């Protein structure tokens with residue numbers, strides 16, 4: 001079949017809740033992917049940071065195959081021989097006390113909202129059904145009704161109400177706004193260390209440190225959504241390490257499986273997860289042996305193969321070189337590690353067209369909002385590959 005035919009099938013039978021670039025991929029290896037016509041592309045999106053370890057990492061693939069041949073799903077009605085090992089490895093790696101495994105990122109966020117509300121009633125003494133959670137403008141935490149209900153992006157919410165109550169919104173990057181928004185009923189503060197979907201928005205230096213101390217002072221649980229920033233993306237295992245803090249709760253997902261399988265987790269440093277009793281929360285697939293085995297190897301290769309340091313070094317290089325691109329279209333280049341945004345002026349006519357031009361030259365990236373191009377390749381990218389990309393990015397952005 002040809003590219004056009006695959007696209008026609010998707011358009012005819014699929015819901016149109018995405019507007020993908022018209023490239024039909026059928027193979028991937030490392031930082032490279034190939035379309036059905038055999039054309040090769042450098043993947044600068046890495047599936048929204050779910051394939052930090054690179055496409056089809058051989059060791060993760062081996063684990064996937066071997067575990068598939070042994071045992072895939074037990075449900076949590078029974079125990080399995082992978083779960084405890086994943087817990088221990090995750091806790092040691094992230095200095096956490098407790099783990100709750102789920103599948104998608106959105107489920108991890110939903111889980112933490114439940115746990116933090118319960119904690120507020122049982123431990124903090126908030127009156128029944130009065131718990132509040134503070135979140136930020138331009139947040140992205142997933143697509144469930146509750147999560148889009150406190151999104152500030154009209155497109156994500158419009159037509160999906162009524163929504164879950166109990167959320168307050170404050171500006172991102174403004175610690176004073178947090179301090180003034182806290183009430184005796186505030187249970188938690190949910191925030192991304194760097195806002196990814198909003199367009200790689202980096203808060204002022206010291207923000208997370210301030211937020212941490214405000215939360216501590218007011219007995220508010222600090223929840224960092226590291227589903228995108230975590231696992232090496234920003235050049236550290238967790239983005240909180242850039243400010244030397246430890247959140248009460250960190251959420252990870254995406255790259256936790258290296259892109260093989262949906263695996264997410266709530267990592268808790270406090271007694272928060274301890275409030276959950278048997279039967280109060282669960283998931284048929286959460287914590288299954290296939291997910292756990294894959295996640296264990298995905299974490300191991302991230303560390304053993306130096307991907308986090310490579311993210312820091314290559315991210316710094318990529319950012320510096322992008323800043324040197326002379327183009328009247330570019331408003332700002334910003335990033336942390338290999339999480340980089342190039343914001344174009346509105347006069348450039350939208351980032352989408354430039355993503356399409358880059359695709360023509362063999363680079364896959366995706367616009368976020370209208371004017372920002374995100375560059376977030378797998379963390380194994382080399383200097384030569386970045387140079388290859390830069391040559392093409394320069395061509396596309398220098399034109400016009």
Ligand SMILES: *Cc1c(COP(=O)(O)O)cnc(C)c1O
Pocket residue numbers: 048103104105106107109140141142143192196197225226227228229253254
């Ligand atoms: C992707 C993402 C989510 C949602 O994860 P899903 O697996 O798509 O449900 C939540 N928070 C952040 C910061 C994300 O980037």
